[in-house]
Amino acid sequence: MKVLRNILSAGFFLVCFGSPGHAEDKLYTVVDGTKVDAETMKGFRTWRAAACDRCHGANQEGLVGPSLIQSLKILSKEEFAKSVIEGRLEKGMPAFKTSKMVTENIDHLYAYLKGRADGAITKAKVELLK
Numbered sequence: 001m002k003v004l005r006n007i008l009s010a011g012f013f014l015v016c017f018g019s020p021g022h023a024e025d026k027l028y029t030v031v032d033g034t035k036v037d038a039e040t041m042k043g044f045r046t047w048r049a050a051a052c053d054r055c056h057g058a059n060q061e062g063l064v065g066p067s068l069i070q071s072l073k074i075l076s077k078e079e080f081a082k083s084v085i086e087g088r089l090e091k092g093m094p095a096f097k098t099s100k101m102v103t104e105n106i107d108h109l110y111a112y113l114k115g116r117a118d119g120a121i122t123k124a125k126v127e128l129l130k
């Protein structure tokens with residue numbers, strides 16, 4: 001596996017987080033802070049396409065909406081998905097249930113943002129790990 005060779009040969013840093021007690025379920029893979037696996041890359045593309053940055057900031061640091069770096073440290077995956085799909089209309093968070101891109105990529109979006117909140121993904125802009 002090319003990724004593994006890279007780690008061994010170049011000392012790249014691979015971070016894989018799973019849900020607690022399920023270390024084998026990798027949520028995302030990131031190398032050098034900005035190179036991510038294909039699924040996490042879909043999460044980043046969804047973030048861009050849905051323009052979440054308009055309200056949550058280009059670096060997820062918060063703007064009119066809260067910092068998702070902070071929120072994702074606390075929210076469960078289910079709470080995250082519910083907030084995004086159903087929105088909190090009275091509080092200014094739109095519902096994304098009519099966005100095919102968002103509903104189909106909600107797990108990837110979560111993985112990307114969780115990687116940001118964990119500090120494993122060091123910059124908002126990521127690229128595909130080759």
Ligand code: HEC
Pocket residue numbers: 047050051052053054055056064065066068071075080083084088091092093094096102109
């Ligand atoms: C029009 C502005 C706007 C856009 C666009 C927007 N949000 Fe929000 N979002 C908000 C606001 C405002 C809140 C705070 C709602 C509240 O106080 O409960 C929020 C809350 C959230 C929360 C819950 C945070 C928490 O700590 O409970 C999540 C998760 C979230 N947004 C993710 C997203 C994602 C992902 C996208 C893009 C798909 C997005 N938002 C797009 C304004 C926005």
